[in-house]
Amino acid sequence: EVQLVESGGGLVQPGGSLRLSCVGSGFIFRSYEMNWVRQAPGKGLEWIAYISGSDNSIYYADSVKGRFTISRDNAKNSLFLQLNSLRADDTALYYCAREMGGSTTLDYWGQGTLVTVSS
Amino acid sequence: QSALTQPASVSGSPGQSITISCTGTSSDLGSYNLVSWYQQHPGRAPKLMFYEVSKRPSGVSSRFSASKSGNTASLTISGLRAEDEADYYCCSYGGSSNYVFGNGTRVTVL
Numbered sequence: 389e390v391q392l393v394e395s396g397g398g399l400v401q402p403g404g405s406l407r408l409s410c411v412g413s414g415f416i417f418r419s420y421e422m423n424w425v426r427q428a429p430g431k432g433l434e435w436i437a438y439i440s441g442s443d444n445s446i447y448y449a450d451s452v453k454g455r456f457t458i459s460r461d462n463a464k465n466s467l468f469l470q471l472n473s474l475r476a477d478d479t480a481l482y483y484c485a486r487e488m489g490g491s492t493t494l495d496y497w498g499q500g501t502l503v504t505v506s507s
Numbered sequence: 508q509s510a511l512t513q514p515a516s517v518s519g520s521p522g523q524s525i526t527i528s529c530t531g532t533s534s535d536l537g538s539y540n541l542v543s544w545y546q547q548h549p550g551r552a553p554k555l556m557f558y559e560v561s562k563r564p565s566g567v568s569s570r571f572s573a574s575k576s577g578n579t580a581s582l583t584i585s586g587l588r589a590e591d592e593a594d595y596y597c598c599s600y601g602g603s604s605n606y607v608f609g610n611g612t613r614v615t616v617l
Contacts, residue, residue: 423606432510433545433553433596435606447604483552492541492600493558500552 390414390496392484397501404474408501410467410484418442418462421487423494424469426480426503434480437469438487452478474505508601511536511609518615519587527612529580529597535607537578541600544573544582547611548593556595557582584614592616 396408410422424437437458438447446458457470467484481500488495512530519525529536529544536542542560545553555564557573560580570585580599584591597609 421604425606425608432611433598433608435608438604440604445604449605488558491558492539492604492606493543493555494553494598494606495555495558495564497552497554 392498394498394501397503399504401507406471408469412465417465422467423485425483428480476505479505508607513609513612516613520617523587524585527582529609531578535601536599539600542580543598545596546593589616
């Protein structure tokens, strides 16, 4: 069974930093492209970052480019998101999502980890 | 890129059919047959309902169907049931390995 489990969220002050993690199981992690998607409270879904299986391709949404960094450690079946220069509008539930093999589709999602940016 | 446009809410009585529209542009939804739909119940992660416009993952009820024409995609729920009450999001590939989501539609079963 495919599982994705995020962690690392919490309360942080504006301008602060946080590192989110996502551990995958039930599939060959290194073979899959991975993404981060966030959802502000009561709002819709927003894609924010993509990384290829071998991490040689990385893309970001304009809203986080230059502040967030996506990375992965295939030996530990782990995906990461480093969040820097956090702002109040970064407050959201952050999901990691697997990209379906052979299709540009997010097929499995974790339960999310909540990041709250507030003083 | 701007979010895809969905109606904020759609409602129907049990047993009825409803359709949710999702409108994009020629740069995203109109350029790729890479439209997906997600169902999200309160407090839960999104669940994939359709991919590549109309492909249904195993386990998704055949009461759900999806299609696309031009810059607009649609999700239809037939034989509406109480458990279908949820938020639904469309999503399109937007090029350069990025995704564009719709703003979401709240489905209410009357």
